[in-house]
Amino acid sequence: MPKARRSNDWGFPRWRGYEASREAATVRLCDRHGCEEVGDCPAPKAPNSPERWMFCQAHAAEYNRKWDYFEGLDKAEKEARAKAEQSENAGYAEAQHYGWSGSGDGSRSADEMRALEILELEADADFAAVKKAFRAKAKEVHPDVKPGDEDAAAEFQKYSLAYEVLKSAEDRREWKG
Incomplete structure (x- = not known):
């Protein structure tokens, strides 16, 4: 009878790595036909749609190169969306003068x-x-x-x-x- 081996998965602290497990990790491949890379970059399937393609980084860049964020919207909707995003982002610039001044203000790289x-x-x-x-x-x-x-x-x-x-x-x- 073979001797039983003690598992590394006992006691405190855990002796094995926290991300290590015995099960196979599920990896999603790129949705581009024929690509065998890991698909970890989401890209929308259609404008204003929650459905996403999952591409590798190279194919996501290719897919998004000519992406039009405002596609499918009429002129008024485009202007409304652009204005809403500008007003949301402008809050950061408007609040900039409330920050600390001097060497630790983060204004220099x-x-x-x-x-x-x-x-x-x-x-x-x-x-x-x-x-x-x-x-x-x-x-x-x-x-x-x-x-x-x-x-x-x-x-x-x-x-x-x-x-x-x-x-x-x-x-x-x-x-x-």
Whole structure:
């Protein structure tokens, strides 16, 4: 008689992984004919319909490429839906001035914060201070000032990249506002 093996599914804490089980996992395949990928991206079968196709990521992107959200609606319904969505989304922009100000307000990305550190500026520095700091640091390590110095050239590239990150962020803010 073979010796019985003790299961790993006993006691506390559970000794097996929480998502591990003995049953086979049910996987839905992509609804695109001939595709064997996992279908985990829902796509509507028709406008304003709760029924969904389940595609893999590649086929969902292909299906949604020319999707018209307002298809099947007359002009008045399209305008009403667009206005309702704009008013729902506008609440976030309107409430923005109630947020905290300063370095922790979340208005700058992680890349912008790293760029400010490179230029040795505070998190709430305006763009004029950024431009002034970049010019001062670039004059010290510019390749024309220190020809043949590879360390100075690397520092200049670092400052230039930091400035470009902050300049593009400033341009985006001006474009939105």
